[in-house]
Amino acid sequence: MRIKQISVSGLFGIFDHVIPLNMDERITIIHGPNGFGKTAILRILNSFFNSQYSELRAIPFKQFCLEFDDNSSIEIIKNTDNSEEAEKNNIVFKFYQPYSEPVYFSLKPRKIRSDRGFPIMILDSGIQERHSPLKSMDIRAGETLFYGEAIEHFENFSSSNLKFQKEPDWLEQLKSNIHIRLIESQRLLNFVPNCSSTRSAETPSILSTVSAYSDELAKLMQDKFKEYGTISQSLDRTFPIRVVKQQPSTDLTDEQLRHQLNELEATRSRLIEVGLLDKDEDAEFQIQPQDIDESTKNALSVYVQDVEKKLSVFAEIASKIDLLRKIINNKFAYSYKEINFSKEKGFVVTTSYGSSLSNSKTLLPTDLSSGEQHELVLLYELLFCYF
Known part of the structure; x- marks a missing residue:
């Protein structure tokens, strides 16, 4: 099953877009002025297929439709009720198949009791509850949040026991047929818990993605x-x-x-x-x-x-490493850099600029320019995270 057309109406309350995908060439380039919703459309797509519904609620639109090559389609409809609570908490998925009645699923997040005011810590591995008088901090934005606020904003990262409701079989089956991975424009930093004995275990640290x-x-x-x-x-x-x-x-x-x-x-x-x-x-x-x-x-x-x-x-891994090495070395040739790989270090970057090949200098992956790091991270994700 493949997506053949994407359409959205009421994006940001302004835009209606129809995007037919190039089924033969298998590459579709979406272009347009800043602010017209290119990234928002990709985020909606990613949020739906990866069940990241907090982001789906956060992006303002009225209806999002996906048409597939087997003539089935699904509509994502936000509640048109003027009530702020209804608008926020009600999303309907409507699935159409040829010669069948459409099926529905209404997405209603679990209500958070007001007395559950204890804070939690947001980590890359999920939401961890912290029973203490302190507020927790969203390490990505620097905000302090209580439990209910964090569930509302970060249910994408929560453990399964915090999820709102079970999806029907037809919806799970549909998502299993289409694999979506959104590659973020900012992908050079990872937030991880700090395990150093000299610092608090609850203090998150930042690790470069390339490392x-x-x-x-x-x-x-x-x-x-x-x-x-x-x-x-x-x-x-x-x-x-x-x-x-x-x-x-x-x-x-x-x-x-x-x-x-x-x-x-x-x-x-x-x-x-x-x-x-x-x-x-x-x-x-x-x-x-x-x-x-x-x-x-x-x-x-x-x-x-x-x-x-x-x-x-x-x-399998050898073919992926070899392809990554060939592409990256072709791109890095202009800057006199070369990448190789080892079981001990992973990426091994060397540069021979201003010296002989036998006297090349070894660089840390983080010594690459930001653009080179982006290229390396992007290709690594495509080869090792998606395929």
């Missing part, structure tokens, strides 16, 4: 390497018995076996290049053509199968 993603990628690479090690141990333990039981294959020629070994060597080299394997692991793969004869062919055929299984654990 957070560097650490995240290092962890992903380490996890894959551990998986590789586990599979290797299992296969190595049973290798002798499988060689003994392996029936000689008359179909496998020396030339085919050499080709398979060359393919494994090429794969190993690519994995070293993207930082998933270490260079000192060469010995495991070095089989010379003269080592192949009738007495070794049987063992080598089992060996080839084993190594293919071992290296297959890296296939």
Whole structure:
């Protein structure tokens, strides 16, 4: 299922827009003057499909409609009642399918009792209740909030026990068919709880997104390497018995076996290049053509199968890292910078400006310019967070 048209009426109480999506090219560029609602439309779309309903309530519009390529459609209708309370708390989803009666779902947030005045702390991992006389602080905006205020403004971040009501099956199914990720224009800072023993554990700290993603990628690479090690141990333990039981294959020629070994060597080299394997692991793969004869062919055929299984654990992450490296290095070439990757550090940035390649300088990811950080974060999110 794909979205083929987006339309909105009464956006900011002024604008009506109809946006047909380019179904063949699969890329649609929305352009217009500042203030006409380009970002607001994307936020409505993201808020609906990711159930971030506090933002959906916050953006002023009357009706938002999505048409799909199977001729179904859904309308998001805000209550047209003049009452401020009704306008704020009532959103209706109306789903149309061919040859079926439309179905409805009215979104009404749970009312917060006025006596629940204890404060909470907003963290990136969710809303945590704090039973104390102090107000909590929204670390992104610097506002102080009580429980009811925080639930109203930040239910997107709340744990499941604070959600307002269960969605019907048809709505959950619709959302599962369409995957939306909004990439924010400000994406260089992450707010995280500070775990330092020298500061209060409740004091949030700011971590650069590029550093957070560097650490995240290092962890992903380490996890894959551990998986590789586990599979290797299992296969190595049973290798002798499988060689003994392996029936000689008359179909496998020396030339085919050499080709398979060359393919494994090429794969190993690519994995070293993207930082998933270490260079000192060469010995495991070095089989010379003269080592192949009738007495070794049987063992080598089992060996080839084993190594293919071992290296297959890296296939997906290696292709993503390789694509990220090629795109970023093409973009960074003008500034004499290059990015590589390691299991220990994640992003490894070097610059050779004003020096020889053998004397390049290593940079921290945060040493990149803001524009370069934006490009790196954007591409990382596209490759590792969305796909």
